[in-house]
Amino acid sequence: MICKFNGGHLGARSHLTMPSRVRIDELDQKIIRALQNDARTSFTDIAKSCGVSTDTVSKRFRRLRRIGVIVRATLWISNKGFGFEHLANFGIRVEYPHLEEVFDSLRRMPQCHFCTLSMGRYNIIAYAATKDLESLARLKEQVENHPAVREVAMNFLIDVPPPIFFDNIEFECNSKKWERDG
Amino acid sequence: MDEIDVAILERLTEDARTSFRKIAKEVGVSPDTVMSRYLAMQKSGHILSSTIIIEPRTIGYQALGIFMIHASTSRGSNKEPAPQDTSSIFNALTRTPSVFEVARTVGDHDLIATVGARDLEHLIKLRNIIAKIPGVKDIQISYWTEFTEFPELCRHQEHIIHSKEIETNNSP
Numbered sequence: 001m002i003c004k005f006n007g008g009h010l011g012a013r014s015h016l017t018m019p020s021r022v023r024i025d026e027l028d029q030k031i032i033r034a035l036q037n038d039a040r041t042s043f044t045d046i047a048k049s050c051g052v053s054t055d056t057v058s059k060r061f062r063r064l065r066r067i068g069v070i071v072r073a074t075l076w077i078s079n080k081g082f083g084f085e086h087l088a089n090f091g092i093r094v095e096y097p098h099l100e101e102v103f104d105s106l107r108r109m110p111q112c113h114f115c116t117l118s119m120g121r122y123n124i125i126a127y128a129a130t131k132d133l134e135s136l137a138r139l140k141e142q143v144e145n146h147p148a149v150r151e152v153a154m155n156f157l158i159d160v161p162p163p164i165f166f167d168n169i170e171f172e173c174n175s176k177k178w179e180r181d182g
Numbered sequence: 183m184d185e186i187d188v189a190i191l192e193r194l195t196e197d198a199r200t201s202f203r204k205i206a207k208e209v210g211v212s213p214d215t216v217m218s219r220y221l222a223m224q225k226s227g228h229i230l231s232s233t234i235i236i237e238p239r240t241i242g243y244q245a246l247g248i249f250m251i252h253a254s255t256s257r258g259s260n261k262e263p264a265p266q267d268t269s270s271i272f273n274a275l276t277r278t279p280s281v282f283e284v285a286r287t288v289g290d291h292d293l294i295a296t297v298g299a300r301d302l303e304h305l306i307k308l309r310n311i312i313a314k315i316p317g318v319k320d321i322q323i324s325y326w327t328e329f330t331e332f333p334e335l336c337r338h339q340e341h342i343i344h345s346k347e348i349e350t351n352n353s354p
Contacts, residue, residue: 035233036236069236071235072196073198076229077230078229081228089294091322117328118326120247120325154289155294156287156288156289157285157287159285162284164283165276171241
């Protein structure tokens with residue numbers, strides 16, 4: 001039951017080879033951007049706005065899926081709409097001998113929606129969403145009371161879910177230009 | 183929300199491009215019903231939009247990271263920054279390339295920016311750009327390379343759709 005989207009961090013996928021970089025041209029980018037804003041946009045509409053045939057868009061889409069750029073088309077569901085009003089970010093610093101143990105127990109908590117091992121100030125980053133503040137407070141207490149946990153930073157998100165800025169995604173073929181400008 | 187709504191959500195989170203006709207067949211209702219249920223869930227705020235998940239590594243992002251930002255206050259270090267201070271930082275972050283998600287927060291930090299980094303050099307460059315935004319006082323950075331999907335926000339879907347089930351499972 002626990003999110004299948006959550007399982008990849010140390011689990012099944014980590015033994016796979018790193019996805020290789022691929023060549024993406026301007027048309028691919030336009031298709032990606034259109035679908036990021038609305039995955040149900042018809043290929044005919046995308047084709048029209050790009051000045052190519054529907055068949056071309058359809059072919060490009062299939063290629064982008066095949067080479068693994070597009071993982072899947074999905075819905076963006078509102079936490080708030082389903083009553084998960086409270087979303088908190090956790091930065092957790094754990095003593096290394098107990099890192100995996102704390103990480104695994106966090107991942108198993110149903111209210112913990114995202115959890116990853118990380119480098120830097122915190123070695124675990126997690127997000128938890130709950131319907132009430134009390135269960136968030138309990139979660140924090142639980143983490144803090146673990147003897148191997150040295151530090152817990154907690155931040156409540158004001159906007160749930162926070163906005164995503166698809167336009168800020170830079171495709172590698174364009175990045176050289178940005179580096180020169182920057 | 184009833185079983186039909188949940189069934190529609192399940193199919194569309196698996197593939198948002200599934201035609202309403204196909205969903206209708208699988209669920210055992212008319213395509214019009216699927217359409218009206220979909221629109222109703224959009225209107226009620228259950229569905230924000232549909233989107234595609236991309237694999238960041240294929241377009242050259244080797245790591246994702248979060249920048250936890252402290253905003254400075256003009257009124258002494260122990261006070262919360264004024265809302266206008268954080269909103270100007272927020273606006274600057276939303277215009278910064280490779281910053282994917284910006285959240286205003288209350289707690290140990292004032293803002294959290296989720297970024298994509300091409301390599302270590304790029305991460306440092308991003309740090310330098312963000313550190314120069316007026317009002318940014320301190321940044322704590324964590325980054326990771328073991329990720330599967332972007333936007334990772336979609337991680338919530340299954341859990342949220344089946345939240346009722348989970349509540350029942352958890353109750354003593």
